Amino acid sequence: MATTVDKPVDLEQRDDYLRRTAHSGNGGGRDLVPADGSLRAVQDHSPAASTGIWVGLTAISMTFAALTSALVVRKGASTDWQHFTLPSVLYLDTCILLGSSVTLELSRRYFARSLAGLRAGLADSARWLYLTLLMGVVFVSGQYVAWLQLRHQGLYLSTNPSSSFFYVLTAAHALHVLGGLGGLVLVTYRLSRSRLRRSTLDIASRYWHFMDVLWIYLFLLLWFKM
């Protein structure tokens, strides 16, 4: 073991730190939420929520990884796997979800412009956000139509392991998308009340884009396995 001299932190620096951040966090490595009340006036970033969303997405990834491995094992272990054609509405649904990511990005860009002082940016941002919300609702409705189409083919949850996995995976994803829609509703509400922080929109977008990527993955999985 070696001995070293620990130098105390410079007190002047410390006061400056308190003035800027007024928050505990991150070993003092980054500036955190300022305390002067004008949250929207600065380029804020909230490390805890930003880290938190990645942590949450890790958990969601693990859940879908578990379901994927279950599908692969179940399909490999049996001879009763019934192949079926994916409902055609899913192709349209995929486009809609991809489109919603684009509209959300546009909303985010206009919001950034509004932070830079351009008043018009805020209205444009809201407009694209409403469109994203609408597309999200259409996507979930589209999933419901897909289930109806499957029922029409006589494929129910318990009919065959392939249909069981189809319903479980799409329903689990749709539930997560509904959660994302809840988040976007909150973002829209805060935007309308001029209380939206940039970090909130960033985090909501990160989740939404992840839902997009997850759906592409699930769609390909279903396409190959069904």
Place this chain on the structure above:
Amino acid sequence: MHDTSAHAVHQHAAPTSFIRKYVFSLDHKVIGKQYYGLALLAVLTGMVLSWLMRLHLGWTDLKIPGLHLLSASGAPGDVMTPEYYLQLMTMHGTIMVFFVLTTAPFAAFGNYFLPIQVGAEDMPFPRFNMMSFWVTFTAFLVLISSFFFGDGPTLAGWTQYAPLSAVGAVAGPGQGTGEVLWASSIAIFCVGQLLGSLNFITTTLDMRTKGMSLWRLPLTAWGWFITSVMGLTAFAVLMPACILLILDHVAGTSFFVASNLVLNDQLQPHSGGSTLLWQHLFWFFGHPEVYIAIVPGMGVVSHILVANMRRPMLSHRVIVYSMGALAVLSYMVYGHHMFVSGMNPFSSLVFSFPTLVITIPSTILVLIWIGSLYGSKLRINTASLFALGFISMFISGGVSGFFLAQPSIDIMLHATYFVVGHFHLVMAVAAIFGIFAGTYFWYPKVTGRMMNETLGKIHFWLTFVGAYCIFMPFHYLGIAGNVRRYQAFVDDYLVRLIPLHRFITVAALCTGAVQLIFLYNLFYSRFRGEEAPLNPWQATSLEWSTPSSPPPFDNFGGRHVVVYHDPYQYGIEGSTDDYVMQDSPAQIQSVRDEK
């Protein structure tokens, strides 16, 4: 300046109403105490269940007065039926693993002390934190409710192997409603722990105060952080597994039930599901769960020993690396629970190798503890005794792991009492000793009063001897061929083992009764205990820098803590005391690992 900083720091104001202060509280300290209370309730329930099981194993036809009140069909005339024994056993395992070993060392202590030890006012998502507890509590109620619905709780064991767990009421009492309640309870529990893990990880990464670099975190904080990463990834797998199990029951799917299965002369209406699939999903969670139970204890024990040795561990960093290695390896070894499932012998070898490798970080930990203790003038108090007890149990239980890790030996010992003895010592009793150590150590901070040391030491010695009396004979029973989960012993070779079973039963009852001393000490000291000084153990980490015991709502009374030192600055030359607090600005010759 002070007002504005206070505004941002306290994202939620100190509550005044009873409901917001003590019931639906956002304060991590209250939530930690709630978790501890839940664990206490759960451990008492689980212990009573084990007494009932032990009585039945010692004296199969024994009438246990009042047992019929718990279940008229399960205990007609107060004598336990074979099925009811299995139901109690399942509930004992489930309650202990999920609601005691996961909640107490991780959720209870971690919630209370992690934010304080990193110098934060609270966790970053207090509402999620509150939800985490109440969701977990709901899971507990759902599980306990299965005692009172239909024909009682499930009998499929805490591992819930399919197809027994998946075919429904035809498989036996409790396999209908009881089984669905079990799977629902555990799925709900997973949600609670995921929310908790989310908070733990973000607290450690993002809520550290100025100067608190990762290497300045105490070993407890490292333990909770590593555990929360395991919790996040393991519970996220168990939850969908439970949902698939529920669907097999309520929606008629066939995830886990093979085709052409005939039970009680009835052909089961399932197509070819995979019974092994459940085992894969369950043990992918199940083995990390073992480390979720024990790693926080490793952190707590290291933390307590350092404070009582008055010098740091031989290597702070190697302890952290070893705990991390345990976490990573814990995902690679799960197949060793399935050596006899008919897996390819090559797969057995693949799982056997990391299982033997995982003993390396475990051994390193033990060697560091013992090496650090060697020659130290250890302060003997109840907390340090329980910490030593933890190491003892961990070694005793760990040694039997070497045998079980090898497929050829495991084929003989699998599903015998040898396994039961192994995991009880290494995971359950060791973790419980960690909980006791933490309780005696932190009680002064949480309540402002000291626990009675004399009663504590009596409690330790009786529990220590009692635990060995209960669990060491299990190994002998296992080697003698005593299969676990038998409710009565009728074969010749088993009948001869009944006296040993009776000895274990008496030991279990006595050791259980000894816990009354702990309960008395816990509640009596709360009101009548000696008033505790702010830092009774002369320890250095931030929980001892709070302005009061218990700490105020914002932990540090409006003060912004700045950390200047590594966590364990003991035995400092030239200092007025032999230790320097982490937030002391004194310039010192500090003790540190080689870089």
